[in-house]
Amino acid sequence: MSQYKPQTLNDTQKLDEMTIPKIPMRETLTKWVSGIVIVLLLLWSWSPVEMRLWISLFTDASNMAEYASGFLSPNFRDFDIFVEQMVVTVQIAIWGTFLAIILGVPFAILSSSNIFPAWIVQPVRRVMDACRAINEIVFALLFVVAVGLGPFAGVMAIFVHNVGVIAKLFSEAVEAIDPRPVEGIRATGAKKLQEVIFGVIPQVMALWISLALYRFETNVRSATVLGMVGAGGIGQLLWENIRSFAYAETAAIMIIVVVSITLIDMLSQRLRKWAL
Amino acid sequence: MSEAIKVQQLSKTFGSDAKALDDVSISISTGEMVALIGASGSGKSTLLRHIAGFVEADRDSVSKITIFDRIMQSQGKITSEARAIRVGVGVIFQQFNLVNRLKVLTNVLIGNLGNMSAFKGSLGLFSDEQKQAAMLALTRVGIAAQAMQRGSTLSGGQQQRAAIARTLVQGAKILVADEPIASLDPSAARKVMDIMTELNQKDNMTILVSLHQVEYALNYCRRTIALRAGKVVYDGPSEALTPEFLNELYGAESEELFLPSLQAKQKNIDNVWAGMPPDQATEPTMNSNMQ
Numbered sequence: 001m002s003q004y005k006p007q008t009l010n011d012t013q014k015l016d017e018m019t020i021p022k023i024p025m026r027e028t029l030t031k032w033v034s035g036i037v038i039v040l041l042l043l044w045s046w047s048p049v050e051m052r053l054w055i056s057l058f059t060d061a062s063n064m065a066e067y068a069s070g071f072l073s074p075n076f077r078d079f080d081i082f083v084e085q086m087v088v089t090v091q092i093a094i095w096g097t098f099l100a101i102i103l104g105v106p107f108a109i110l111s112s113s114n115i116f117p118a119w120i121v122q123p124v125r126r127v128m129d130a131c132r133a134i135n136e137i138v139f140a141l142l143f144v145v146a147v148g149l150g151p152f153a154g155v156m157a158i159f160v161h162n163v164g165v166i167a168k169l170f171s172e173a174v175e176a177i178d179p180r181p182v183e184g185i186r187a188t189g190a191k192k193l194q195e196v197i198f199g200v201i202p203q204v205m206a207l208w209i210s211l212a213l214y215r216f217e218t219n220v221r222s223a224t225v226l227g228m229v230g231a232g233g234i235g236q237l238l239w240e241n242i243r244s245f246a247y248a249e250t251a252a253i254m255i256i257v258v259v260s261i262t263l264i265d266m267l268s269q270r271l272r273k274w275a276l
Numbered sequence: 277m278s279e280a281i282k283v284q285q286l287s288k289t290f291g292s293d294a295k296a297l298d299d300v301s302i303s304i305s306t307g308e309m310v311a312l313i314g315a316s317g318s319g320k321s322t323l324l325r326h327i328a329g330f331v332e333a334d335r336d337s338v339s340k341i342t343i344f345d346r347i348m349q350s351q352g353k354i355t356s357e358a359r360a361i362r363v364g365v366g367v368i369f370q371q372f373n374l375v376n377r378l379k380v381l382t383n384v385l386i387g388n389l390g391n392m393s394a395f396k397g398s399l400g401l402f403s404d405e406q407k408q409a410a411m412l413a414l415t416r417v418g419i420a421a422q423a424m425q426r427g428s429t430l431s432g433g434q435q436q437r438a439a440i441a442r443t444l445v446q447g448a449k450i451l452v453a454d455e456p457i458a459s460l461d462p463s464a465a466r467k468v469m470d471i472m473t474e475l476n477q478k479d480n481m482t483i484l485v486s487l488h489q490v491e492y493a494l495n496y497c498r499r500t501i502a503l504r505a506g507k508v509v510y511d512g513p514s515e516a517l518t519p520e521f522l523n524e525l526y527g528a529e530s531e532e533l534f535l536p537s538l539q540a541k542q543k544n545i546d547n548v549w550a551g552m553p554p555d556q557a558t559e560p561t562m563n564s565n566m567q
Contacts, residue, residue: 184373184439187328188446189363189390194398198386202377 070247074255082237082256089233090260092151092226093219096158101212103159104166109196111167112174124167131164136222140231151232158219158226169211173204209275213268220264224257278344280306280450280482281327286339288322288331288506296322297333298506304484306449309476311493311514312486314503315529320486323503324454327484328367329358343450363390366443370455372435376428380419380438383427384410387445406445413441417471433464440471451475453485457492469496490517490533504529 046052057064076082109115111124140157147153182199190198227235234253241249281304288297297319304310314320325331326341326349333339335352342348343361374383388406389397396402402410414420417437422430430438436456443451453472457465473496475481487493493500494514502510502517502525509525510517522530 180369180371180373181375183330184367184369184442185375185386185389186330187362187365187367187373188387188442189359189361190386190397191359191389191394194389194394197398197400198378198382198389199375202375205377 067247071251071254073248074251075246075248076252078249079252082234082253085227085234085237086256086260088151089223089227089235090220090264092154092223092231092233093158093216095155096162096223097212097216097219099155099159100162100166100215103163104170105208107163107167108170108174109200112171114175114177114179115196115200128164128167131160132168133164134161136161136226137229140226140229144230149230149232154223154226154231154233157231158223161222162215162219166212166215169215170204170208173207173211174200177203206276210272213272213275217261217265217268221261224261278306279342280304280308280344281484282340282342283323283327284340285337286323286326286341287334287337288319288326289334295506297326300503300506300508302501302508302511304482306482307476307480308499309473309483309497310485311497311500312484312503313488313490313493313500313517313533314486315526315532316488318503319506320503321454322506324367324452324484324486328365328452329354329362359390363446364449366440366446366448366451368436368439368443368451368453368456370458372432372439372459374427374435374438374442376426378427379424380414380427380430381407381410381423383438384413384423384441384445387442387447391447410441410445413444414438416444417441418467431464432460433467436460436464436468437471440468440475444475448481450482450484453483455486455488458488465492472496488533490522493517 107124107128111121111128113121136157139160140153143153143156147156177200181203182195185195185199223233223235224238225235227233227237228239230236234257238250238253238257241247241253281302283300283302286297286300287295289295300319300323312320312323322331326333327343329341329348332349332354333341333352337352339352340347340350343365346357346361347355348358348361349355374380375386378386382400385400385402385406387410388402392402392406411420411423414423417440419430419434419437419441422434422438427435427438440451451472456472457468460468469492472483472485476483485497490500494517497514499512500510500514500517501508502522504526519530519534522533526533
């Protein structure tokens with residue numbers, strides 16, 4: 001490779017006369033400050049989470065080996081029950097997601113700042129924030145108390161948490177629409193609701209379907225642990241087997257979960273591509 | 277003749293001091309076809325959007341806009357009647373404003389929403405009669421064959437014609453057109469202007485159309501209203517708008533109101549040829565710039 005030789009346009013311009021533009025002080029400062037902040041955050045969290053124990057990953061390697069050997073010989077004796085519970089897990093996600101969409105759509109519209117005024121949008125958004133802030137497991141614990149042990153508590157847990165998530169995701173799609181078609185519909189003397197039905201929803205439908213499928217994937221994943229607190233699905237079997245040190249069965253369940261989730265992810269990915 | 281559109285002392289300020297409209301008063305009789313001209317930023321769009329009831333005028337003004345003697349907005353407040361008045365005022369836009377994902381037929385059927393029960397309209401339950409009327413409107417504007425296509429698959433000119441069909445289905449007595457041909461090629465633009473002229477002459481539709489170029493105003497509209505910096509600077513017969521007069525009204529701005537003349541086009545072509553091939557043509561100019 002030969003060094004680049006500038007073609008001077010005339011004799012007055014020389015290579016060593018060229019000035020290199022300076023990187024603005026702000027940019028350099030921002031880079032350093034953000035680096036320092038990240039390091040400080042990591043140091044601050046080190047001892048509270050007992051990060052010093054990292055060494056035991058190696059000193060207690062024999063425990064790990066025991067786990068691993070159990071996992072290497074999965075026990076599929078109760079295959080039928082495992083699969084049955086995995087199907088229930090998916091069914092929990094189906095109903096949870098469906099109910100979340102039904103209620104999430106109106107809340108999404110109500111929390112879109114390009115459709116409704118701030119005095120409606122802000123309160124609705126705060127309620128949705130609250131739904132989202134609380135994890136499914138916490139809702140599951142509450143619903144187990146309210147409606148008893150079983151998958152219905154799981155459905156309700158997925159539902160309530162996801163109303164918040166769907167409302168946020170869907171309203172972000174609504175806020176990104178092109179306002180001009182909506183104005184075109186307003187010009188015909190249509191009502192506000194009709195502006196939304198004919199002007200907004202057709203624009204966001206494809207994205208909504210894609211987001212809903214993505215949430216369904218996520219919800220199947222979440223539903224696999226809800227059983228640990230008695231809210232139905234395969235999580236209960238998982239929990240029982242882990243607690244009784246039945247690693248072979250645990251391994252079998254985990255394999256079933258991984259395979260099911262992979263299949264659902266692949267299927268939903270296909271569908272999402274088709275929707276968009 | 278009764279007044280279709282009456283605008284009285286309309287002022288609109290955006291932000292702190294940018295006056296988009298400054299004490300505009302115009303009146304358009306039923307059956308007129310009027311051009312609204314002006315350079316970019318002269319307030320054409322803003323005026324039309326006030327007439328359509330999309331924007332409210334300044335609160336402290338004494339403005340008033342009436343459509344067939346019904347008040348669309350007064351003193352900066354859109355009345356509760358506005359939605360009902362809009363049914364009679366069709367609006368078409370520079371970017372057509374169709375819903376791209378919906379079929380052309382559905383886009384046209386949307387014109388019925390203001391005239392039918394809210395329940396049926398919201399569910400999209402259009403009657404066969406309404407569908408036939410929509411097909412008739414599409415036939416009139418010449419795009420019946422595209423009825424089942426998505427709006428986005430149509431060319432610009434076809435989309436604008438679909439938008440006009442929507443206002444026909446709407447039963448609008450007034451058509452407000454905000455730069456309807458600014459995004460169209462010349463032949464599509466002519467087609468759209470021809471359709472509007474036909475609606476004006478055969479259906480006695482009152483038309484207020486904003487145009488960027490004076491030539492179209494001269495060819496299609498008997499009367500022209502000219503805006504400059506939010507003020508009406510001329511309101512009268514279009515034929516009075518000679519280049520000299522426009523120059524008087526707009527000064528240097530008047531240049532952008534004319535289609536590029538043949539002479540200017542020829543000059544551009546000459547430049548392109550002179551610049552070929554680029555290596556030889558551009559280097560000397562660069563040199564001279566550097567020194």
